[in-house]
Amino acid sequence: MRKITIAIDGYSSTGKSTVAKRLAKALGYVYVDTGAMYRAVTLFALRNGYVGGAEDNFDALVASLSEIDLRFRPNAETGQSDIYLNGENVEREIRTLEVSKYVSQVATLEAVRHKLVEMQQKMGAEKGLVMDGRDIGTVVFPDAELKIFMTASPETRAQRRFDELRQRGEQVTFDEVLKNVRQRDHIDSTRKVSPLQKAEEAIEFDNSNLGLEEQFEAIHNYALDVI
């Protein structure tokens, strides 16, 4: 079987990563969560006070980008990859609502995108990869053999994210989460550099009313058709 590149893009909390991880496992492919990379840069910015304080300092963030070392390393317990920021496993910390509040602003910065896109393209040079994000089919791998664009209603997505955060013990309200999902969608789809948009040839996949199994089967079949 030939190895291909699979790009899964879409709005926040559409369940891209859940399906992407399963698909990668089924095909024996590498899975890359590009959202985790933008989140790790945001965590770095928060820790250094470049965002989250009285005033944002994006210039200082951009000036210190060379100090940021990002890596994915396998986690033997979960069988998945965790993201490391300058040698520290930050997989858990990047998923908080605090990081979600600032990540889309950080992701508008051209220098940040440039650095991360370059890393992503290197990771996918050998193909045999499922990558999820916002600009994978449009910018990172415009030649990907299979492109999926995931959608679901904002309420469905906020409910999923809310359940996930509560399960992790975060004290958040549904309204807060819904507001964040809407805000990120807006910033992500209206930013100047690589806005979130469906690649022309991408398959639009609305999963509002689909369970995980059905989603996986449908997308797995699309992949098998191409491979």
Ligand code: C5P
């Ligand atoms: O996928 P996730 O929701 O974790 O992504 C967090 C944020 O990172 C998105 O809301 C978006 O602002 C940014 N992002 C991006 N481009 C990507 C992946 C994520 O701009 N390829």
